[in-house]
Amino acid sequence: MAKESSPPVPSVDIPDVVDVTPEMILQTETEIEELGKTDEQTLILGIETSCDETGVAILRGGDQVLANVISSSADLHSRYGGVVPEVASRAHVQAMNPAIAEALRLADVTLWDMSAIAVTVGPGLIGSLIVGVAAAKALASVLEVPLLGINHLEAHIYANFLEHPDFAPPAVGLIVSGGHTLLVHMPAHGLYEVLGETLDDAAGEAFDKIARYLGIGYPGGPAIDQMALGGSKRAIKFPRAMLRRGYDFSFSGLKTSVRDYIRKQEEAGVEINLADVCASFQEAVVEVQVHKTIKAAQEYGVTNVFVSGGVAANSRLRELMGVMCEESELKLFYPSPVYCTDNAAMVACCGHYRFERGIRPDPNIDPDPNLHLA
Ligand code: KG4
Numbered sequence: 001m002a003k004e005s006s007p008p009v010p011s012v013d014i015p016d017v018v019d020v021t022p023e024m025i026l027q028t029e030t031e032i033e034e035l036g037k038t039d040e041q042t043l044i045l046g047i048e049t050s051c052d053e054t055g056v057a058i059l060r061g062g063d064q065v066l067a068n069v070i071s072s073s074a075d076l077h078s079r080y081g082g083v084v085p086e087v088a089s090r091a092h093v094q095a096m097n098p099a100i101a102e103a104l105r106l107a108d109v110t111l112w113d114m115s116a117i118a119v120t121v122g123p124g125l126i127g128s129l130i131v132g133v134a135a136a137k138a139l140a141s142v143l144e145v146p147l148l149g150i151n152h153l154e155a156h157i158y159a160n161f162l163e164h165p166d167f168a169p170p171a172v173g174l175i176v177s178g179g180h181t182l183l184v185h186m187p188a189h190g191l192y193e194v195l196g197e198t199l200d201d202a203a204g205e206a207f208d209k210i211a212r213y214l215g216i217g218y219p220g221g222p223a224i225d226q227m228a229l230g231g232s233k234r235a236i237k238f239p240r241a242m243l244r245r246g247y248d249f250s251f252s253g254l255k256t257s258v259r260d261y262i263r264k265q266e267e268a269g270v271e272i273n274l275a276d277v278c279a280s281f282q283e284a285v286v287e288v289q290v291h292k293t294i295k296a297a298q299e300y301g302v303t304n305v306f307v308s309g310g311v312a313a314n315s316r317l318r319e320l321m322g323v324m325c326e327e328s329e330l331k332l333f334y335p336s337p338v339y340c341t342d343n344a345a346m347v348a349c350c351g352h353y354r355f356e357r358g359i360r361p362d363p364n365i366d367p368d369p370n371l372h373l374a
């Protein structure tokens with residue numbers, strides 16, 4: 001609820017270049033002691049600009065999403081079949097102020113009600129990250145509230161805390177997105193052990209590349225997911241890459257195999273059943289991911305399993321992971337599709353938990369395109 005004494009929602013006017021010095025965000029010891037005092041009224045404004053989505057969210061009490069504004073520039077990239085970084089960063093500059101204003105309107109709060117600002121600092125596209133971090137620094141400076149720099153991969157994990165009160169570490173899970181494929185052990189809040197990663201493409205990238213090759217749309221993940229519904233997942237036997245070899249992943253052999261299959265069919269003059277190709281390709285990806293996740297959960301003796309990131313919206317991944325977790329007596333958590341793909345609610349949520357743990361905010365945060373989870 002908006003405070004009566006709060007000034008009206010301003011038309012936020014953030015200059016393109018925000019040059020904030022550390023001194024501008026001075027925090028006294030007393031203010032820092034205030035950290036860790038979260039309650040159900042704590043309001044965090046989250047900002048996400050790591051790729052092609054400008055996200056601004058307002059979160060109350062760690063799990064009440066009052067606003068989750070997402071402005072995507074995907075349409076601008078679709079003709080190129082992938083994100084064009086310069087186009088994405090320009091779109092963030094245009095979308096940022098309207099997205100903040102819209103989030104405040106939806107949440108019916110003002111900027112002066114915020115307890116802290118949380119922003120993605122990496123990994124991601126540097127030009128895109130700079131826009132979000134600059135906006136967040138300016139807001140934190142003007143409002144004199146803590147600034148929390150958030151790891152995008154960690155935020156994907158925290159998307160699970162938005163909707164599942166019973167989700168808690170220790171847990172093992174997959175972060176599968178357009179830029180990353182990680183199998184992670186999370187023994188406690190804020191602690192991560194990366195068990196495996198992709199040796200080549202990210203899972204979402206493989207979906208996008210195959211969809212582009214098949215000419216069925218961009219982004220490719222949802223297009224393949226949709227088309228696969230009408231096909232048979234056993235129609236074509238694509239390889240299960242590195243199924244029994246550790247916790248790393250690889251998609252290059254599978255991609256080659258799909259291309260070889262299409263080429264041979266064309267050479268033989270056989271009509272290609274795109275639905276079968278999509279369903280069989282998707283099954284090859286999903287089976288390996290599910291197998292490795294269950295194996296890791298068992299090896300690390302955890303019962304909570306999570307799936308996060310854009311590819312976690314995949315219907316077959318959710319289905320097969322659900323079946324296999326039930327068989328193995330594991331508890332599976334995944335976010336609603338809107339919190340799987342890039343959004344700022346997950347960034348605010350991750351910020352809330354950090355704030356709660358009393359982690360000292362840093363006004364000097366800088367974007368880091370190659371930031372690691374652990
Ligand atoms: O997490 P995200 O929004 O951005 C990154 O952090 O990269 O993930 C985007 C990726 C894209 O590659 C997109 O094709 C994929 O997630 N994706 C899906 C589905 N929805 C989005 N992949 C498979 N099935 C889906 N339903």
Ligand code: ZN
Binds near residue numbers: 152
């Ligand atoms: Zn992401």
